[in-house]
Amino acid sequence: MIEFKQVSYNHPDGTNALNNINLKIKKNSITAIVGNNGAGKTTLVKHINGLLKPSKGEVIIENNSTKKSSVAELSRNVGMVFQNANHQLFADTVKNEILFGLKNFGFDQDYIDKRYELMTNLFDLRKYEEISPLKLSGGEKKKVCLASVLAWNPEILILDEPTVGQDELQKNILFEFINTLHSNNKTIIVISHDIEFLWRLQPNIITMSDGRIIEINSPEKIFTDKELINKVGLIPPQIIKIFNGLGIEKDIPINLEDACKRIQGLMEE
Amino acid sequence: MAKEEIIKFNDFSFKYSSSDANILENINLSIKSNEITVLAGPTGCGKSTLLRSIVGLIPNMYDGEYSGEVIVDGIKIKDAEIKEIAKRVGFVFQNPENQIFMFSVERDIAFGLENLGIEQEIIKERIKKMMETLSITHLAEKAPHELSDGQKQRTALAGVLAMEPKILILDEPTSLLDPKTASEFMELMNKLCKEKGISIIIVEHRLDLVLKYADRLIILSNGKIISNDKPENVFNYKKPIIPELGVPFSTKIYRELAKAHVEFSKPVTCADDMINEVRKKS
Numbered sequence: 001m002i003e004f005k006q007v008s009y010n011h012p013d014g015t016n017a018l019n020n021i022n023l024k025i026k027k028n029s030i031t032a033i034v035g036n037n038g039a040g041k042t043t044l045v046k047h048i049n050g051l052l053k054p055s056k057g058e059v060i061i062e063n064n065s066t067k068k069s070s071v072a073e074l075s076r077n078v079g080m081v082f083q084n085a086n087h088q089l090f091a092d093t094v095k096n097e098i099l100f101g102l103k104n105f106g107f108d109q110d111y112i113d114k115r116y117e118l119m120t121n122l123f124d125l126r127k128y129e130e131i132s133p134l135k136l137s138g139g140e141k142k143k144v145c146l147a148s149v150l151a152w153n154p155e156i157l158i159l160d161e162p163t164v165g166q167d168e169l170q171k172n173i174l175f176e177f178i179n180t181l182h183s184n185n186k187t188i189i190v191i192s193h194d195i196e197f198l199w200r201l202q203p204n205i206i207t208m209s210d211g212r213i214i215e216i217n218s219p220e221k222i223f224t225d226k227e228l229i230n231k232v233g234l235i236p237p238q239i240i241k242i243f244n245g246l247g248i249e250k251d252i253p254i255n256l257e258d259a260c261k262r263i264q265g266l267m268e269e
Numbered sequence: 270m271a272k273e274e275i276i277k278f279n280d281f282s283f284k285y286s287s288s289d290a291n292i293l294e295n296i297n298l299s300i301k302s303n304e305i306t307v308l309a310g311p312t313g314c315g316k317s318t319l320l321r322s323i324v325g326l327i328p329n330m331y332d333g334e335y336s337g338e339v340i341v342d343g344i345k346i347k348d349a350e351i352k353e354i355a356k357r358v359g360f361v362f363q364n365p366e367n368q369i370f371m372f373s374v375e376r377d378i379a380f381g382l383e384n385l386g387i388e389q390e391i392i393k394e395r396i397k398k399m400m401e402t403l404s405i406t407h408l409a410e411k412a413p414h415e416l417s418d419g420q421k422q423r424t425a426l427a428g429v430l431a432m433e434p435k436i437l438i439l440d441e442p443t444s445l446l447d448p449k450t451a452s453e454f455m456e457l458m459n460k461l462c463k464e465k466g467i468s469i470i471i472v473e474h475r476l477d478l479v480l481k482y483a484d485r486l487i488i489l490s491n492g493k494i495i496s497n498d499k500p501e502n503v504f505n506y507k508k509p510i511i512p513e514l515g516v517p518f519s520t521k522i523y524r525e526l527a528k529a530h531v532e533f534s535k536p537v538t539c540a541d542d543m544i545n546e547v548r549k550k551s
Contacts, residue, residue, distance in 0.1 A: 036449070037450060084366070193451070238518040267531070
């Protein structure tokens, strides 16, 4: 369990970025954090792996306050994939980038080899293993970042805008992967503006604005609340627009198959 | 506004010196003025390379083998001076950090204008207008490191638009913006294109956001153009589409229903079209 108790955070220049955050994120859940640019989403998640410590209040991860743990200790259990791949990549080759975390956390060689093979196959990166990650395209850099963090199999995974620059096939892989991690008891937190991806993922959604949590609810409750989504800089996914436009406000279908059935039903009425 | 050919690729191929194979292979392409052209395709298919070839970063900044020609607004890019290209084409990068470097937002917007030798009075006026258009007036004095990613992106765009280019090139411009800001941004692009006659070329994976405004959709795969048509023609259910393409949900429904022999009056590419088509049938 991740718990924020009355957490406020001020930047070094004094501006307030988080204001009295109270939040519980259950183990083995999928949570999305959404909100307009500058709402405090990234600042909030940086408190989970200890990159930032609260100015007031306390963040507790599995009964331990982040104030008492180092970033190194926290990151063994909390993996974070940054929004901007260039902030994360540093090794001379893709291979060394992926191996860095695994070696640093002191895993045995068998495990390192196994995880490396799994990650490079999953993200189709074997062909780039000797190339500098900085020479890859934007979408491919993102894959290297994901592979390097997922490699050490952290209990809590934070993904900041994971779908940016990713094509549909890669988004499908990411979607499957998040679900696999979820069924393996992992806790996943996603910051995303990709409303279509979030609708498909169906996480608990935390909406933020001006450093505060505005509401926590299901995707359907969030995306059909016009006043709320306007406040937090969202627009509804296409499926909500379609069904709302056809006069349906509740039980909006989630997948393509159900959407087609419902639309066929409407046309036969 | 009359439409003319503003960008032309003739038998164009390019291979980066660091790579073994051509990233773009024998591209023949004509892009019309006063249109919004969306460029899509799998990661690594050559989209960014195509954009770099239009703005002259290729061959000026990237080494490699260049063959064929790229002509932009009447000038041959290979032989043109960067300044001549910059007067015609504005480029907003995927990562705004590659673009903004001055010590304040206001100074950053002024930079390109001053380089073109434009009068101070006009510069001030354009900065003011651009900051208003992009809702960043309150950030005028802020340094780049004090900005959020979305604010950096808007600052980069303001700097480019202030130069009043005929052609605007955008590499995933909405990827860091929240959906509402992204949608407003696309409205602004549509206005710039339809009212000011700026030709806009956008690389974007999230087609649901941009197709509503697109006059043309070009799909690139493995360095080759595999489709170049109006979006509704590209997505006609009779044609195959590559699985890497982020097809809008309404288009997915349209194509899926076509398999069950439910036909609409035209291919659907946005939510409004889907609502209208369903209403017609019920």
